[in-house]
Amino acid sequence: MTELKTEHEPPQKLAMGKSMKRKEDPRFLQGKGNYIDDINLKGQLYMALVHSPYPHANILGIDSSAAMDIPGAVAVVTAAELAAHGVGWLPTFHGLDKQMVLATGKVLFQYQEVAACYAETREAAYDMAELVDVDYEPLEVVADPFKAMKDDVLLRPDREAKTNHIYNWNVGDSAGTDAALAASDHVVREHITFPRVHAAPLEPCGCVAEFDAMGRLQFYVTSQAPHVYRTALFMVLGIPEDKIRVISPDLGGGFGNKVPVYPGYVCAIAGALVLGRPVKWIETRTENMTSSFARDYHMDIELGASKDGTLTALKVNTVADHGAFDAAADPSKYPAGMFGIVTGSYQFPHAFANLDAYFTNKQPGGVAYRCSFRVTEASYLIERAMDILADDLGMDPTELRRKNFIRKDQFPYQTPLNFVYDSGDYEHTMDVALEKIGYQDLLKEQAEKRERGELMGIGFSTFTEVTGAGPSKHFDILGIKMFDGAEIRIHPSGSGIIRTGTKSQGQGHETTWAQIVAEELGLDPQNFLVEEGDTDTAPYGLGTYASRSTPVAGGALALASRKIREKARKIAAHLLEVNEHDLEWKDYAFEVMGIPSKRVTMKEVAFAAYTNPGDNEPGLEATLYYDPPNMVFPHGTYVAVVDVDRETGETKVRRFLAVDDAGTIINPMIVEGQIHGGLTEGFAIAFMQEIAYDEAGNNLATNFTDYLVPTSLESPHWETAATCTPSPHHPIGAKSVGESPNVGSPAAFVNAVIDALSPLGVRHIDMPLTREKVWAAIRTAENESPAAD
Amino acid sequence: MTGETQRQLPDTDFAVVEAPTTLSVSVRINGKVVTRDVEARTLLVHFIREEAGLTGTHVGCDSSSCGVCTVLIDGDVPVKSCTMFAVMAHGRDVRTVESLAVGGKLHPIQQAFWDQHGLQCGYCTPGMMMTSLALLGRNPSPSEHEIREGLSGNLCRCTGYNNIVKAVQQAAEMMAPSAAPEVSHD
Ligand code: FES
Ligand code: FES
Secondary structure (H helix, E strand, O other), X not given: OOOOOOOXXXXXXXXXXXXXXXXXXXXXXXXXXXXXXXXXXXXXXXXXXXXXXXXXXXXXXXXXXXXXXXXXXXXXXXXXXXXXXXOOEEEOOOOOOEEEOOOEOEEOOOOOEEEEEXXXXXXXXXXXXXXXXXXXXXXXXXXXXXXXXXXXXXXXXXXXXXXXXXXXEXXXXXXXXXXXXXXXXXXEEEEEEEEEEOOOOOOOOEEEEEEOOOOOEEEEEOOOOHHHHHHHHHHHHOOOHHHEEEEXXXXXXXXXXXXXXXXXXXHHHHHHHHHOOOEEEEOOHHHHHOOOOEEEEEEEEEEEEOOOOOEEEEEEEEEEEOOOXXXXXXXXXXXXXXXXXXXXXEOOOEEEEEEEEEOOOXXXXXXXXXXXXXXXXXXXXXXXXXHHHHHHHXXXXXXXXXHHEOOHHHOOEEOOOOOEEOOOOHHHHHHXXXXXXXXXXXXXXXXXXXXXXXXXXXXXXXXXXXXXXXXXXXXXXXXXXXXXXXXXXXXXXXXXXXEEOOOOOOOOHHHHXXXXXXXXXXXXXXXXXXXEOEOOOOOOEXXXXXXXXXXXXXXXXXXXXXXXXXXXXXXXXXXXXXXXXHEEEEOOEEEEOOEEEEEEEHHHHHHHHHHOOOOOOOOOEEEEEEOOXXXXXXXXXXXXXXEEOOOOOOEEEEEEEEEEEOEOOOOHHHHHHHHHHHHHHHHHHHHOOOOOEOOOOOEOOOOOOOOXXXXXOOOOOOEEEEEOOOOOOOOOOEOXXXXXXXXXXXXXXXXXXXXXXXXXXXXXXXXXXXXXXXXXXXXXXXXXXXOOO | OOOOOOOOOOOOOOOOOOOOOEEEEEEEEOOEEEEEEEEOOOEHXXXXXXXXXXXXXXXXXXXXXXXOOEEXXXXXXXXXXXXXXXXXHOOOEEEOHHHOOEOOEOOHHHHHHHHOXXXXXXXXXXXXXXXXXHXXXXXXXXXXXXXXXXXXXXXXXXOOOHHHHHHHHHHHHHHOOOOOOOOOOO
């Protein structure tokens, strides 16, 4: 190992801010990743689920005799058997509803789990699932939330409240907003839908459950939040937590899809318990696609402004389609998640957001899909509305934004919808973007093209994200406060082990966490082992989703490192035979103030901690739980440049620039990679991916031929840049970035397409902007306005 | 396996499950012949993963859409191994991701994916690299568009493809016979 040479060099960062190649990659590159389906336990059974073909039906009977005739068949379990063991319903993560493990009396959505089949082989289990004979009595289907609100058909008679209405949530000043809108020179009114989508990680979910010789549940599972799973399993199954070990191995992507506890998991555990053998269940792609969803917000917006474009008020009314169960992953105090960020990057004197959620006969879920709980919907809405307003007022969309931005000297900024933004410099970030994209030249080019009747669009999004779900005064899941734990142990030779309650799904925690600790302690990041995902060894933490890992676990790691440094200081004082107050931490070593030759490195301290600690307690380790004081608010400006083919409706994204401000960046290479990935998912939402249902409640997106995700061919080439406004309250000033591109980009894409079509008078099209939809909008506009050429 | 049991099939027009037929299948995987008695309907990907114990080849969609199960057959033909029965590979050569690194030294394609940050969760990566190898076999110095076209049967949900394209470009440079003159295909 290279020794630190800092004596005669200017201070520089040891590990943080460097594009260090990922420590985890060699195993993935060699096919040695350990994903859920790579785990096989001795004597394991395989489980397959029976799914309902009907979206809404009574179950009159289930006959499993034919299934049990399959060679290798072991058991079929239905709701009745589960009930006999006291298991039937699961609490949802925010604890406001519960969800059937297996259909109890009736099915509420297509593909709902009806029975579980256990067999000696995977093939036999699937054969069994084919042969379980379920007698259904179809019921009237309510697939539309606007129909559900009439309560003609009661979907959830099991609930006390005899209505399809789940909750109303509102925030802000209703009367003041109405008055301000009434007094505004101009009010934009638009209905904007954010369609239902799915996270679709390439690795489906799955698990292997075993009760070991001690009667202890060893549960291997694709989980973004292993500790919460352990507590949830205690709640569902009544198994004490010390008798449960949850192990989340390498995850092939998650994006929110691996947050919920799915019925299949409970059935696998129940099977392992009753049958006395390990049970493996791996989802099919169709099961994955039909198990959860995100978005599905139907939003009515009113945006008021004065003649010069100064914003006066914002009012939002939303109908949310939650499907069969209210299984949204929102914290209980925020039933609509962080939708309150809907005022975006702008100063609003008045704002009011109202949301009503309804049950329908659709798949449940409401996962935080690459987004901090509904912030994607909010950002899309305000950024779309700003463009419509700019168009109405004949203003340049960037000038409208500039005029209304929260200024950098106004932070911390209290919004009318209850968030306190920590820091930001929106104007600077936008200026960087305008310059890098060459906005003035693009405007010229666009004007020329418009002369010729060609459709070119430039679309902006200057979004603010809210991440770092953690302040326990605001956030909980199942009532558990959303903190995160970090544990660091430094070994005598100066290497160490880092454990956190988060769980990487490809975000590169093994590298990033090592960099944070290395920077804080002046040790080599290559010499840290990072371990996550095993509840026996990792400290409690709420997991990785909603861009919370770096803001919360990253903070915990920095503070745990500093705790170690304080202990190290005492040992260093002993080694240097000075008072600890005479030492300063300088250039990654303890130095006697004013005497640069008298210093000890952390490596030397580490060795001494185990060999010669003086009067100090031996050892060098720390565990710390971090409960952040506030959330963090990354922001960015995204620009999309598109050409739309007037004849075919095809959109070509010619350029896309993302300028992100995520505060302090730990590994620029990893950050850039995440931005690329998020932009591609944002592109998918804008142009192709949608879980569509027909009126009869049939799910039309159950595999990758119907649910389109972009390939390398249609994905645009991404350009990125960064500005840096550190978070003032975070230990290292870090915000987060993984979800910003998915939150910020759909609006930029749609704004660009609508900008392209604006000469024809097109004002809005709901996503996804497929060729057919754009083509139809062009044809309609041309037919309606004969003036257009 | 469970081929021998006699049983009564239900009286129905659909979902007739034939008694599994067991066949002896031999496939040369990464130079080693693997012979197993398997059900005729066993997919090649399951043969590779479960019979040969090589878990680097993944399953993502089980319907030939995602490409995470891609292996090379008979040298350089990329095949989605969820699309092929194991018996169809009987007597043939299969190459998986496990064959790339030799003696602990990464293959140029692996090195390039690492250098260029061409992976995040790593689930698509083995299939992506096998397809890339086949592509470079056909076209040793592809343009960006040719790379994107060549990889369009392999999905990645994490990287957004930019860095995968760069990785393939770097691998092309690393694998080019240094003596040969550079040829541009742009
Ligand atoms: S698993 Fe073979 S193509 Fe997806
Ligand atoms: S790296 Fe995760 S799917 Fe490609």
